[in-house]
Amino acid sequence: MKVFDKLGALLGALPRALSSREEVDTLLEIAGRRRMPRLVLLTASDEDERLLLRGLFEIEGEPLTIREREGDADGRWSVVEIRGEKLALLKLRPGREAAGIFRSAHDEGSADAIVAFGSVGEEEALRYSILEMLHACDEGDVSPATLLLLAEPTGGSGLEARKAIKEDFARVGYSVYRVFVRSEGEVRGALAGFSLLSDALVELTELRIRIILCRTLPRAKKAREELSDRMIDAFSAIAGAVALTPIPLADAAIITPLQGVMVTLVGYVSGRPLSRKTLAEAFASLGVVTAAGFGLRLVARQAVKIVPGAGSAAAAAIALNGTKALGKAAKLYFVGTSGAPNPKAPKGGGTVARLNSGS
Structure with a gap:
C-alpha cells in the first residue's frame, strides 16, 4: 500500500x-520495516490442519481463500496470500522428520512461531515434535514463539495435559509459549478457542510482523x-x-x-x-x-x-x-x-x- x-x-x-x-x-x-510472517503449523491430521487454517484466518460467514504463490516460494517455506497479504507457512506432522524439515526451513528464514493444534490424546506427539524443533535451533538463535491449542473431549483431561506440557517446556528453560485447552462439551462452534490463540500469536511475535498478522487474523x-x-x-x-x-x-x-x-x-x-x-x-x-x-x-x-x-x-x-x-x-x-x-x-x-x- x-x-x-x-x-x-x-x-x-x-x-x-x-x-x-x-x-x-x-x-x-x-x-x-514490516516483513512477511513465517509460521510453522504443526497438526496431527489433514482435518486438524484445515481446522487450524480456518480458525486462524477465516472470517465468519466468508469462505477462506488461500492462494499459493509458487513463484514466491522460499525453499521449504510455502508462500501464500490471504486477503492481499503474503505469509510463509511450513506445514508439518508430528514425527521424527519434523525437526529436520524445520531446521532446513529455519536456516532459509527464521520461523516466527510454531502453532500446533490437536486433540487431547495427541499432545505427547505434538509436545515431542515441538521440543525436537526447539532443540534443533542453534545456540544464539532467536527461538520461535510456540502456541498449542488442544481440543478436549467431554470429560477429558485437558488441564492435566496442559500442566504436563508446561512443565516440559519449563524444564528445558523455554518460556516463550502459550498452551490453551478448550472443552468441546462446553463450547459452541467448531472454531471456538481460536481468539485467544490469535491474540497470543500477535503478542509473542516481533513488532515488524504484527501489522500483517493483525490484518490476516480476524479473531485477534x-x-x-x-x-x-x-x-x-x-x-x-x-x-x-x-x-x-x-x-x-x-x-x-x-x-x-x-x-x-x-x-x-x-x-x-x-x-x-x-x-x-x-x-x-x-x-x-x-x-x-x-x-x-x-x-x-x-x-x-x-x-x-x-x-x-x-x-x-x-x-x-x-x-x-x-x-x-x-x-x-x-x-x-x-x-x-x-x-x-x-x-x-x-x-x-x-x-x-x-x-x-x-x-
Missing part, C-alpha cells in the same frame, strides 16, 4: 532532532486494539513534538498528513478491505464528529504561537490531544472496542464457555 511509503517519507522529513525519538522508531518497526481483536493504541500514541507524540516548532503554519504540512496516515493504518489493521471509496467513507464519517474540532485545533495551534507569552507548549498539547482524539475515533470506527464489537469489523468465531490458557 502507498500509505507505507507515505509514512516513510513523512518520518524522513522530520527535523533531525525528532528523527531519533522512540515513537519514530516504533512506527518504523510496525509499518516501515484484542491484538488489533492494542496495536492501534500503540500507533495512535506514537503518532500523537510525534505531532506534539512537531508542533513545538515556533514558526506558525510550519507544522501543518507534517501534522495533517501524519494524521491521515494514522487513520489509514488503523483501518489497515482492522482487516477491512481498503479502497479509495472505503477510506473516503471513513474520513467522511469521522469528519462529522472531528472536522470542526480539528479545524479549531489547527487555528488554535497556530494562534498560540503568535500570541506573545503563549509559547509552543500549548500548541504541542493541542496537536497531541487533537491527534489522539482523531485516532481514537478512527479506532472506534474501524476496530470497535472490547465488549462492543464494530459491525463493520471482522467477526470472531464461536462462543467460549471455558477456555484455559497458561504462559
